[in-house]
Amino acid sequence: MRRALCLLPVLLLCACASQPPSPTYYLLRPAADLDSAQLQPSTRYTLGEVSIAPYINQPGLLLETGEGRVRPAALHLWAEPIEAGIRTYLLQEISRLYGRDLLPGGTGDQRINLRIDQLHGTLEGDARLVAYWWLDGDDGAMGARRFARSQPLAANGYNALASAERDLLGQLAADIAAALQAPVDEENAAQ
Amino acid sequence: MAAEQAVVKKSSSISNVWFIPILALLLGAYMVLHSWMTEGPEIEIAFKTAEGLEQGKTKIKYRNVDMGVVDSVRLNEQFDGVIATAKLDRQAEALLREDTRFWVVTASVSVDRITGLDTLLSGAYIQLAPGTGQDGWRHFEALEQAPLTDTDADGLRLHLTSREATSITTGDAVLYHGFKVGRVESVEFDANARVVDYVIFIDAPYHKLVNTSVRFWDASGISISAGADGFQVEIGSLDTVFLGGVAFGTPPGIAPGDPVDHNAEFRLYESFEEIQKNPYKFGTYYVVSFTQSVKGLQPGAPVEYRGIPIGRVERLMLRDTLRLQQADNSEGTGAAIPVLIYLEPARLEMPDRQSSVDSFARGIETGVSNGMRASLESGSIITGAKFVNIDYYADAEPAQIDTFLDYPTIPTIETGLGQIQYKVETILDKVNNLPLEDTVTAANSALASLDDTLASLDHILENESTRDLTRQLQETLSELQTALGGLSPGSGIYQSLDASLLQLNRTLDNIESLTGTLAKKPNAVVFPTTIPADPEPEARP
Known part of the structure; x- marks a missing residue:
């Protein structure tokens, strides 16, 4: 009995000695070169509400494991809350592609609103992004637009998945920037 | 040789000669019998x-x-x-x-x-x-002239009575909707009843059109009437224009009655307009007595039940009252003026028959015990015309149906001006009984107190500190605005708060992860947890 009691702390200490695997964090930021040139703020547009489906709103990257089943990764996590990450990414990318800064709280009277419906890796080896976006304040002339694309992974692993999802968000930003009125018109309108 | 002896034969007792008179006798008897048998x-x-x-x-x-x-x-x-x-x-x-x-x-x-x-x-x-x-x-x-209708003709023979002589004579047509369905057989004046009696015959099958609800009227000649909608000329068939005639029909709104027998009596109205004025056959008389002025109450004035006309005023029974008063020496006592009214139950959409009148009378009897009273109302302020109104009055004194000269009476109640006077008096009594003096004293006291309060308020408002209050309030608001400005999205406090919230979110996520792990492996706090490897995303081959 006494021998057993002596063994217990040893066992506990052994348990604490084991090293848990450390998670990998991924950041959503534009891959483009950092441009120190300052963009002029847009007088027409501003980025409004960016909402994401609740299942995406969690720390781990999501991978489809079967029909209608996804699994958040336990060791491959977003470096920041995904909602903030997507918003920052899109704001920067749309601003860069459009040529004007869509600062939040800017003077633009048309708000670009987004809803991300799906963002995860698929069984087929793709990353999938389904999103809707629309403009507030254009009297509904444009209507809501749907973006649904898949991007094949360049390699195995979560790094490739995060990279593919970033590319998809970049394509979404490009689509939105292309649909907006050119900044030249904006200037003409201002004049 | 023997001599032949004559044989004596007895001759027959009756000679053939007698055959002739017997034959004559028989022939005579036959002729007498034949004559007797064929003689009418x-x-x-x-x-x-x-x-x-x-x-x-x-x-x-x-x-x-x-x-x-x-x-x-x-x-x-x-x-x-x-x-x-x-x-x-x-x-x-x-x-x-x-x-x-x-x-x-x-x-x-x-x-x-x-x-x-x-x-x-x-x-x-x-x-x-x-x-x-x-x-x-x-x-x-023998009849003086040929009857207009065969004795054995199918149809209906009726008697019409009229108080006034008309232009209708024997042989005139009886019309139904302008179609000749019979004729007037005779016209006689009944000296005893002082009415003209017309015997009419309606041919079969038109006699089926006659029932107790139909009315007969004089359809002779041309009728011209002038009204608000202009002149109206009504002409019957050519026969009736020259010869006169009797028309009959059921007045609008009256249900068909029962079939009638031969020699039934009907009243002959002067015109269809007269029927429209008095379309009902059965009714009953009542007497209502008023102690107030009956000025403006004319014979023919309506009797209404809650606004529905149910009859008319026949006459004021002044002569009868006088006679009664003379009989019992009660003259000069200011007795009420009895008014004879005629009520027709059919106006209340009851069938126009005697049974309705009986049931109506029973209804009046029950109604009177429940507060039904007659009153004299003013129909028009301009003309001063009055009418009799029957209604229920909850506060009426108990009464019952009495009789006046064999007519049943409906108790009356004074309304109209009299009632208004009574109500005004009641209101004035109530006003008199109000504790006005106490109320005025209390109000005076309240006003004095209000004066004091207002004076105090003036004093407060004139105080320097009160005046300074507005300035202080403005300053406070300005400071509050500055303080709130520090909380705007660009401020340091806001960013710090945002970072704290982010941290909190992350902590909560970790707690969620921890609770998930503990749920799966409760000893995970002590023993090392092997986190299952994440499935590896695989690129397309």
Whole structure:
């Protein structure tokens, strides 16, 4: 009995000695070169509400494991809350592609609103992004637009998945920037 | 040789000669019997005059078949008429009944028809119209003129009575919706009842149109009326324009009544307008007595039940009252003025028959015990016309139906001006009883207190510190604005708060992860947890 009691702390200490695997964090930021040139703020547009489906709103990257089943990764996590990450990414990318800064709280009277419906890796080896976006304040002339694309992974692993999802968000930003009125018109309108 | 002896034979007792008288006797007997068997009855018919009658020549006919010949014509014992004796055929025996009628048929030309043209050549004859009464009659009184309707004709014979003589005469048409369905048979003035009695006959099958609900009116001539909508001219058929006539029909809104029998009596109205004024047949009289002024109450004024006309005022019974007062020496006591009213239950959509009147009377009796009263109301302020209104009054004093000169009476209640006066008095009494003095004193006290309060308020407002209050308030608001500015999205506090929230979110995520792990492996706090490897995303081959 006494021998057993002596063994217990040893066992506990052994348990604490084991090293848990450390998670990998991924950041959503534009891959483009950092441009120190300052963009002029847009007088027409501003980025409004960016909402994401609740299942995406969690720390781990999501991978489809079967029909209608996804699994958040336990060791491959977003470096920041995904909602903030997507918003920052899109704001920067749309601003860069459009040529004007869509600062939040800017003077633009048309708000670009987004809803991300799906963002995860698929069984087929793709990353999938389904999103809707629309403009507030254009009297509904444009209507809501749907973006649904898949991007094949360049390699195995979560790094490739995060990279593919970033590319998809970049394509979404490009689509939105292309649909907006050119900044030249904006200037003409201002004049 | 023996001599032949004569044989004596006994001759037959009866000679053949007798055969002849016996044959004659038998023939005679046969003739007597035949004559007795074929001989018809001998009758006597009384006429006013013997115009058209000739002995041995004037025939008696029934349906154009000769029934006999007038044997003799003689004056009666009073010399105010003639009696014709006629021998009829045996087969006429059955036609001679109590109500069998005879009249002389001669050629006759009138406005509406020409009859008996054949008698111009053949001479007048006596027409027989068999009756249905007791048989065996031999003495008859002839009609002065041919009846307009055959005795055995199918139809309905009715009596119409009218207080006024009209232009309707015998032979006039009876019309239903302008179509001739019968005729007036006779017009007589009944001196006792002081009414004109018209006997009309309505041919089958139109007699089925007659029931207790129909009304008859004089449809003679042309009717011209002027009203708010202009002049209105009504002309009946050409017959009625020249000759007059009787029309009948059911007034609008009245249900068909029961079938009527022969000789039923109806009133003959002067015109259809008169029927429209009084379309109902059955009604009942009541007396209502008023102690207030009945000025403006005219015969014919409406009697209403809660605004629905249910009858009319017949007359003021002043003469009857006076007579009663004289009888019991109660003159000069200011008795109430009785008013005779006529109520018609059919106006309340009850069937127009006697049973409705009875049930209506029972209803009035119950109603009176429950507060039903008659009152005199003003119908028009401008003309001052009044009418009798019947209604229920919850606060009416108990009363019951009485009688006045055999008419039932409905108790009355004073309304209108009298009622208003009573109400005004009640209100004034209540106002008088109000504790006005106490109220005014209390109000004065309250006003004095209010004055004090306002003076105190003035004092407070004039105080320096109170005036400074506004400035202080402005300063405070300005400071508050500055403080809130520090919390704007660009401020340091905001960013710090945002970072804290982010941290909190992350901590919560970790806690969620921890609780998930503990749920799966409760000893994970102590023992090392092997985190299952994440499935590896695989690129397309």
